[in-house]
Amino acid sequence: MDIEARPPQTTQQYVLEQLRRAILTGQLAPGSAIRQDALAEQLGVSRVPIREALKILEGEGQVIYRPRRGYMVAELALEDFLEVYRIRQILEEEAVRRAIERITDEDIQRLQDAHADVVAAGQAGEIVAMAAANRRFHFTLIDAAGMPRLRRFLSILWDASDVYRSLYYSEESNRERVEREHQGIIDAVRARDTEDLIRRLGEHRAGTVATFREFMARQDD
Amino acid sequence: MDIEARPPQTTQQYVLEQLRRAILTGQLAPGSAIRQDALAEQLGVSRVPIREALKILEGEGQVIYRPRRGYMVAELALEDFLEVYRIRQILEEEAVRRAIERITDEDIQRLQDAHADVVAAGQAGEIVAMAAANRRFHFTLIDAAGMPRLRRFLSILWDASDVYRSLYYSEESNRERVEREHQGIIDAVRARDTEDLIRRLGEHRAGTVATFREFMARQDD
DNA sequence: ACAAGTAATACTGGATCCAAAATACAATCG
DNA sequence: CGATTGTATTTTGGATCCAGTATTACTTGT
Numbered sequence: 154m155d156i157e158a159r160p161p162q163t164t165q166q167y168v169l170e171q172l173r174r175a176i177l178t179g180q181l182a183p184g185s186a187i188r189q190d191a192l193a194e195q196l197g198v199s200r201v202p203i204r205e206a207l208k209i210l211e212g213e214g215q216v217i218y219r220p221r222r223g224y225m226v227a228e229l230a231l232e233d234f235l236e237v238y239r240i241r242q243i244l245e246e247e248a249v250r251r252a253i254e255r256i257t258d259e260d261i262q263r264l265q266d267a268h269a270d271v272v273a274a275g276q277a278g279e280i281v282a283m284a285a286a287n288r289r290f291h292f293t294l295i296d297a298a299g300m301p302r303l304r305r306f307l308s309i310l311w312d313a314s315d316v317y318r319s320l321y322y323s324e325e326s327n328r329e330r331v332e333r334e335h336q337g338i339i340d341a342v343r344a345r346d347t348e349d350l351i352r353r354l355g356e357h358r359a360g361t362v363a364t365f366r367e368f369m370a371r372q373d374d
Numbered sequence: 375m376d377i378e379a380r381p382p383q384t385t386q387q388y389v390l391e392q393l394r395r396a397i398l399t400g401q402l403a404p405g406s407a408i409r410q411d412a413l414a415e416q417l418g419v420s421r422v423p424i425r426e427a428l429k430i431l432e433g434e435g436q437v438i439y440r441p442r443r444g445y446m447v448a449e450l451a452l453e454d455f456l457e458v459y460r461i462r463q464i465l466e467e468e469a470v471r472r473a474i475e476r477i478t479d480e481d482i483q484r485l486q487d488a489h490a491d492v493v494a495a496g497q498a499g500e501i502v503a504m505a506a507a508n509r510r511f512h513f514t515l516i517d518a519a520g521m522p523r524l525r526r527f528l529s530i531l532w533d534a535s536d537v538y539r540s541l542y543y544s545e546e547s548n549r550e551r552v553e554r555e556h557q558g559i560i561d562a563v564r565a566r567d568t569e570d571l572i573r574r575l576g577e578h579r580a581g582t583v584a585t586f587r588e589f590m591a592r593q594d595d
Numbered sequence: 596a597c598a599a600g601t602a603a604t605a606c607t608g609g610a611t612c613c614a615a616a617a618t619a620c621a622a623t624c625g
Numbered sequence: 626c627g628a629t630t631g632t633a634t635t636t637t638g639g640a641t642c643c644a645g646t647a648t649t650a651c652t653t654g655t
Contacts, residue, residue, distance in 0.1 A: 163441050163639095188606080189606075189607070190605095190607090199639055199640045200607090200640085200641095201639055204607090205429050205638095208433070212430050220384050220608085221608075221646055222606095222647075223606070233523070236521050236522075236523050240468070240521075240527065243464055244461065244465075247460070247461070301457075302457055302461065303457065305435060306461065384609090385608075386609090411635095411636075419609080419610090420609060420611075421611095421637090422611095425637090426608095441637090442615085442617065442636090444636070
């Protein structure tokens, strides 16, 4: 027998999930204060697991903490977004450089599968599923690098910069661009062509950044 | 008036400092379990601030957490150290690229001051002070980039990879090398020569890594 | 009517208490 | 004698309670 025991879901983990979701979907708006006991009542738990979950989010930079003042959801201006996204790109580049040296055919298959999920979700118009599949796509590549700490950082950065994803994926043209670029990335991985892969990732990012700049400009009307 | 109020020191912040110190100095050995109530009694506080501090350290990767099993100090094998150090280098490189475009003469003066502190501490044989001054040196440059999130990540990575510093600075030859390389970095900053600066940082890192490899090889006797 | 000072209120930080899970240990059975 | 199951102890996770601080509202004086 070699059964992997299911890690028991503790209350703080549950709270953490709920908080992440609320922040991601904007139910907890950026800049708004987080009232601990209101949240506790709402989720039907005490304030202790709330506090501990908030400490983790603080460490990830998702919420801002001021002693005796409490927590508020971190705001992410365009400038901040670009900073996070830039860091993410640098680290992802390092990850894929290693990954391409060690990646197996099996991994590449998973990459292709994840991409298929992205396309399917996109055609079905399921924004959340598409974002999730997209994350899986990128992290399949990142995981192949075998750098657990780098992976952890990228995971945090990903969540932190994924705030506007629903705006993003809701545009047909963006979905098409993502699909096209992903396939190019897969091809580069198959060919084990590092420089081509890096170049494509760079373009992938440039396209995303350009899109966001447009969004933000449009917001300022 | 625009006075920034000093945030009052809360108990968890105190606990956090103590824990960091204990981990850094090895009083809490890597791999050892952290007993919460023992710690609470030792520091004269309740378990609540202990737990919250541990949650922060968990987020930084300094301790490992398993639900219902508790916390243990993260172990850092050579391989892990190299990974952390590599990430640190990549991010520092990005930071200094930006920094060199925006750095003021005043900043450069602070850089020179920090370096003087490194040298002074080194000659006095004060390892801890030397490590602190060294940290200040690097972060003076990093701060000039004006990328707060990048700075935060670097700060975490710095702490996480600074475990062996006492072994490191205790060698005369290393101290001399650090001093020499730092001066070279300052010169490159003064000349606003980005590529030279990057090159020197790369060498700085290579030297450190080589030193650590020797250490670890020696450990295996 | 407006500003300043004061009192009331709300919310966070910390301590204690209780329950549940994990580990260590002992007893019993093959 | 070894293994397995049952029990006791340890330790963590969560809830409630209390104290201290910040914010808000109100009152009073100019």
